Structure formats: C-alpha cells, structure tokens
Amino acid sequence: xxxxxxxxxxxxxxxxxxxxxxxxxxxxxxxxxxxxxxxxxxxxxxxxxxxxxxxxxxxxxxxxxxxxxxxxxxxxxxxxxxxxxxxxxxxxxxxxxxxxxxxxxxxxxxxxxxxxxxxxxxxxxxxxxxxxxxxxxxxxxxxxxxxxxxxxxxxxxxxxxxxxxxxxxxxxxxxxxxxxxxxxxxxxxxxxxxxxxxxxxxxxxxxxxxxxxxxxxxxxxxxxxxxxxxxxxxxxxxxxxxxxxxxxxxxxxxxxxxxxxxxxx
Amino acid sequence: xxxxxxxxxxxxxxxxxxxxxxxxxxxxxxxxxxxxxxxxxxxxxxxxxxxxxxxxxxxxxxxxxxxxxxxxxxxxxxxxxxxxxxxxxxxxxxxxxxxxxxxxxxxxxxxxxxxxxxxxxxxxxxxxxxxxxxxxxxxxxxxxxxxxxxxxxxxxxxxxxxxxxxxxxxxxxxxxxxxxxxxxxxxxxxxxxxxxxxxxxxxxxxxxxxxxxxxxxxxxxxxxxxxxxxxxxxxxxxxxxxxxxxxxxxxxxxxxxxxxxxxxx
DNA sequence: CGACACCTTGAAGAGGTTCAAGAAATGTGG
DNA sequence: CCACATTTCTTGAACCTCTTCAAGGTGTCG
Numbered sequence: 001x002x003x004x005x006x007x008x009x010x011x012x013x014x015x016x017x018x019x020x021x022x023x024x025x026x027x028x029x030x031x032x033x034x035x036x037x038x039x040x041x042x043x044x045x046x047x048x049x050x051x052x053x054x055x056x057x058x059x060x061x062x063x064x065x066x067x068x069x070x071x072x073x074x075x076x077x078x079x080x081x082x083x084x085x086x087x088x089x090x091x092x093x094x095x096x097x098x099x100x101x102x103x104x105x106x107x108x109x110x111x112x113x114x115x116x117x118x119x120x121x122x123x124x125x126x127x128x129x130x131x132x133x134x135x136x137x138x139x140x141x142x143x144x145x146x147x148x149x150x151x152x153x154x155x156x157x158x159x160x161x162x163x164x165x166x167x168x169x170x171x172x173x174x175x176x177x178x179x180x181x182x183x184x185x186x187x188x189x190x191x192x193x194x195x196x197x198x199x200x201x202x203x204x205x206x207x208x209x210x211x212x213x214x215x216x217x218x219x220x221x222x223x224x225x226x227x228x229x230x231x232x233x234x235x236x237x238x239x240x241x242x243x244x245x246x247x248x249x250x251x252x253x254x255x256x257x258x259x260x261x262x263x264x265x
Numbered sequence: 266x267x268x269x270x271x272x273x274x275x276x277x278x279x280x281x282x283x284x285x286x287x288x289x290x291x292x293x294x295x296x297x298x299x300x301x302x303x304x305x306x307x308x309x310x311x312x313x314x315x316x317x318x319x320x321x322x323x324x325x326x327x328x329x330x331x332x333x334x335x336x337x338x339x340x341x342x343x344x345x346x347x348x349x350x351x352x353x354x355x356x357x358x359x360x361x362x363x364x365x366x367x368x369x370x371x372x373x374x375x376x377x378x379x380x381x382x383x384x385x386x387x388x389x390x391x392x393x394x395x396x397x398x399x400x401x402x403x404x405x406x407x408x409x410x411x412x413x414x415x416x417x418x419x420x421x422x423x424x425x426x427x428x429x430x431x432x433x434x435x436x437x438x439x440x441x442x443x444x445x446x447x448x449x450x451x452x453x454x455x456x457x458x459x460x461x462x463x464x465x466x467x468x469x470x471x472x473x474x475x476x477x478x479x480x481x482x483x484x485x486x487x488x489x490x491x492x493x494x495x496x497x498x499x500x501x502x503x504x505x506x507x508x509x510x511x512x513x514x515x516x517x518x519x520x521x522x523x524x525x526x527x528x529x530x
Numbered sequence: 531c532g533a534c535a536c537c538t539t540g541a542a543g544a545g546g547t548t549c550a551a552g553a554a555a556t557g558t559g560g
Numbered sequence: 561c562c563a564c565a566t567t568t569c570t571t572g573a574a575c576c577t578c579t580t581c582a583a584g585g586t587g588t589c590g
Contacts, residue, residue, distance in 0.1 A: 212567090212568065212569085213568075224569080225569095228568095228570055229570080229571080231570095232571080
C-alpha cells in the first residue's frame with residue numbers, strides 16, 4: 001500500500017510487461033511462457049550487451065513462471081534442486097534451519113535477484129525460500145543454464161558473477177555479524193535495503209519493510225526486542241521516522257556515520 | 266612440527282609428488298609446470314570420473330605454481346582478479362577489511378581448497394588471502410577455466426559446485442555468528458577443523474591450530490580473551506587438552522552436544 | 531638471551547537478552 | 561462491517577554473556 005507512491009513509474013521496479021509484448025504473447029495462465037528479451041528486469045538478472053542471436057538463445061533459459069503466495073515457500077531445505085529462480089515481483093527471505101531448532105535468515109531478496117544457488121553443490125536445497133509477499137519468479141532449469149552457458153560466453157560469465165556476488169555479499173554479512181554492534185547492524189541493514197530499492201526505481205529515503213522485527217533480528221543476529229529498541233532510538237535521535245513497517249530515512253549521513261564508527265572505538 | 270606424527274602416510278595430505286611423476290616432469294624452479302592428472306590432491310580440487318582425454322585437457326587449467334611464505338599475501342583487497350588458486354600445501358586465512366579499520370576473518374583454507382572466488386564479480390579481489398604457514402598454490406587463470414569448462418562439462422559443473430559449496434559454507438558461518446553463544450561457536454569451529462583435517466588423512470582427535478586466538482576470535486565474532494577463556498573452560502570440563510596451538514579432543518560427543526544445545530534453551 | 535608476539539586470567543562494566551505486560555495492527559468469521 | 565482472535569510491535573526491569581582493561585606468564589625467533 002505504501003509502495004505505489006514510492007515507486008517511480010517506468011522504472012525497472014515497474015514489473016508488468018509493456019502493452020506491446022503482452023499483445024504478442026500467449027496469455028495461458030497455466031504455463032506462461034515468457035521471453036527474457038522483452039523483460040524490463042533483464043538488466044538486473046541477465047547479462048547485458050548480447051548480440052541479437054544470443055538474446056534469442058537466452059529466452060530458452062526460462063522454462064515457466066511460477067507464482068508464490070505470501071507465506072508460501074518457493075523451495076525448502078532438503079528438496080531436490082532443479083532450477084534457479086529469478087524474482088520478477090515480490091520479496092523473499094531465505095533461511096537455514098537446524099534440527100535442534102536454530103534458525104537464521106541468510107538474506108532478503110527482491111525483484112531481479114536470483115535465488116537457489118545453495119542447491120547446486122549437493123543437488124538438494126539447504127535452505128528455505130519463503131515469499132514475504134505475493135511473488136512471481138522465472139523458473140530457470142539449471143541443466144539448461146549450464147547447456148546454454150557453454151554456448152553463450154556472456155551467460156557463462158554472468159552465472160559466475162552472480163555466484164561470486166553472493167559470496168561477496170555474504171562476506172559483508174559476516175563482517176556485520178562478527179564485528180558490529182546493534183545500532184551499526186541496523187543502520188547498515190537500512191542503508192543496504194534502501195540502496196537496493198533505489199536501484200529499482202524506488203525512493204532512496206522511504207521504504208516499507210516486508211519482514212517482521214523478528215526476521216530482521218534473525219538476519220542481524222539480534223533479538224526482536226533489540227531491533228525494536230534500536231528503531232526507537234533512531235527515531236528519538238531524529239534519524240528516521242517509523243510507523244510500523246513504514247520507514248522514512250531523514251538523515252542518511254547519520255546512518256552512514258553509525259556504520260563507519262569503528263574508528264572511534 | 267606437530268603435523269608429521271598426525272598425518273597418515275600415503276594419504277591426500279601427503280602433498281609431495283610421487284617419484285615417477287617427478288622423474289618425467291621438468292624441474293625448472295622458476296616456472297614449475299605441473300599436471301593435475303598426476304596430483305594426489307586432484308580428488309579434492311578437481312572433478313572426478315573424467316574420461317582420459319578430458320583429464321589431459323584439465324592439465325591445461327593450471328598455469329604455474331606459486332609459493333607463498335608464511336605471513337605473505339596471495340592476493341589483496343583491491344588487486345585485479347585473474348586467477349583462482351588451488352591450495353597444494355599450507356594454510357590460509359581470508360579476511361575482509363573496511364576503511365574504518367574493521368576486520369573480519371571470513372575463512373580458513375587448507376590443502377585442496379579453492380580461493381579467489383570473491384574476485385570474479387568485479388574483476389577485483391575484495392578480501393586478503395594470507396598464508397598462515399609456508400604454502401604453495403596452483404594458479405588457475407580464470408579465463409582459461411571458463412574456456413575449458415565450455416568444453417568439459419564435468420569441469421563446468423565442478424566450478425559451479427565449488428562456488429555453491431562456498432555459499433552454503435557461509436550460510437553455516439552466518440548461523441554460527443547469528444545464533445550461537447561463545448562455547449557453541451568454538452565447539453563448532455573445532456569440529457569443523459578436525460573434520461576437514463580428517464578428510465585429508467590427519468587425526469580426527471588431534472590438531473595444530475595454524476592461527477592465533479585473535480584470528481579465531483575474528484572468525485567467530487569473539488574477542489581473543491573470550492576464545493582463550495572458552496578453551497580453558499573446555500579443558501576444565503575434560504573435553505579437550507590444549508597446549509598452545511596444539512589441541513587434542515578427548516570428548517567429540519561433548520563438543521557435538523554443545524553445538525546442538527539449542528533445544529534446551 | 532633479550533625482545534616481541536602470543537596467551538591466560540581476573541575484575542569491572544557495557545550491551546544485548548530474557549521475561550513480562552500492554553498497545554497497535556491485521557486477519558477472520560459471522 | 562464489526563467483533564474477536566491473533567500476530568506484531570513497543571517498552572520496562574532484571575539478568576547474563578561477552579567485552580574491556582590490566583597484568584603477568586609463556587613461547588619463539590633473530
């Protein structure tokens with residue numbers, strides 16, 4: 001509900017197909033076959049600068065689309081791995097769970113991001129991917145990705161980059177979890193979220209959290225009460241405004257200063 | 266010095282080439298050109314079950330070997346990415362550093378493991394790789410890897426698996442940093458180290474730490490004093506013996522119980 | 531053998547957690 | 561559309577774990 005005023009029209013965040021491509025495409029709701037070449041999220045999840053004939057081949061990557069209702073899982077720990085998923089719309093969390101009941105949110109993913117990479121190594125997923133709002137994903141069978149990336153060099157390198165990016169992202173999370181205090185973690189979290197939303201055409205100062213305080217806490221290695229208290233502290237300090245899930249950042253620089261405060265320790 | 270009595274002869278941990286292959290190979294110390302097909306670490310860092318002609322091609326992956334003295338870096342944050350490195354001998358840490366002086370060890374790597382994956386996404390390394398003991402690595406230029414993996418399917422899939430494995434490993438670290446207490450973290454750390462050493466033919470109850478308490482602490486998100494105290498507590502409880510860097514595990518099950526103690530919270 | 535890096539241990543303190551209660555929002559069924 | 565149940569969020573107070581600061585011990589290497 002807060003999203004539409006924040007979204008910038010015509011941007012990558014506007015995830016509906018344009019009128020032309022819809023007219024050309026078959027609209028069978030069961031098996032929606034779609035072309036990456038027409039997708040306005042392409043620049044986020046597919047390699048850029050392809051030759052026309054390569055672009056056509058890329059269309060073979062996506063088998064079908066799949067809708068995932070809020071609260072439902074796209075895949076679960078233990079399930080057989082078959083495909084990577086490119087998020088078209090919606091918002092996901094991924095989390096690992098242990099037998100003894102430990103739980104850790106390992107990431108939040110939004111439109112244009114790829115999930116499922118964890119499953120490659122053992123042909124089974126090792127985490128759950130849960131939709132935090134109604135979502136739609138492009139299903140990309142991995143054997144087809146491997147096949148195509150033998151022929152399209154740009155796709156091959158793109159797959160490698162996506163995996164490397166995820167490794168680097170996780171390094172950042174390890175830094176956060178291993179060396180930051182609560183305020184620093186939450187500030188870094190907010191800056192990261194808003195930066196990614198901005199890259200998708202949303203505001204760089206307002207956002208709607210799609211996850212609960214508990215999920216934020218799990219991701220940041222904090223209890224939900226600490227997350228709530230830290231939000232309140234930022235509000236008291238005049239850095240942000242918070243109304244439930246809605247957050248407005250008033251002082252981006254203050255958040256940056258909090259994250260980079262290591263020097264004065 | 267503690268290593269030789271623990272190592273099992275003839276195992277993968279015995280990293281020297283056999284007499285035959287040395288006789289055949291040119292021994293120019295400047296540019297040592299070596300064949301993966303003869304390496305007894307192959308099963309750790311290369312795909313298995315290759316056809317003979319594929320095995321020959323794999324030999325093209327490794328350009329040269331490179332020695333890294335204890336304390337020296339294999340690559341540094343900011344350096345241009347060119348190659349992945351397979352560790353032949355020695356022990357590395359990788360760590361990310363921020364301008365404001367924060368520092369986080371993101372992993373410890375031993376023989377047969379691959380480092381450098383962080384550099385793919387932006388053509389620059391985003392962390393430092395430091396040898397914790399004199400080491401030797403196989404340099405594998407990444408463009409050559411990409412070239413070859415277009416032709417050898419098993420290599421292609423192997424590269425994907427290595428990257429996926431690293432992603433899954435980091436999920437585990439996030440779980441550790443985000444949800445475990447000091448004792449649980451150190452117990453998990455010891456079990457992981459000893460398990461990996463065991464896979465290389467070393468003892469599953471004795472090990473020599475190649476890193477300082479401070480480096481362990483950085484990896485586990487703890488201060489070195491906490492690491493030291495937790496070691497001492499494990500000794501008091503009769504779970505391990507510690508003499509500086511030498512550790513003997515007396516009660517593996519006790520360590521396992523500590524890691525999986527979440528249920529009784 | 532002396533300098534330096536590394537490790538251990540104690541005591542005090544801070545930051546985050548736990549437990550608890552109530553408020554606010556959200557969803558559901560009549 | 562409203563009442564009720566449920567989930568989510570906020571806030572307070574006590575507690576606990578880990579950190580910080582400090583001092584001394586141990587090992588290593590030139």
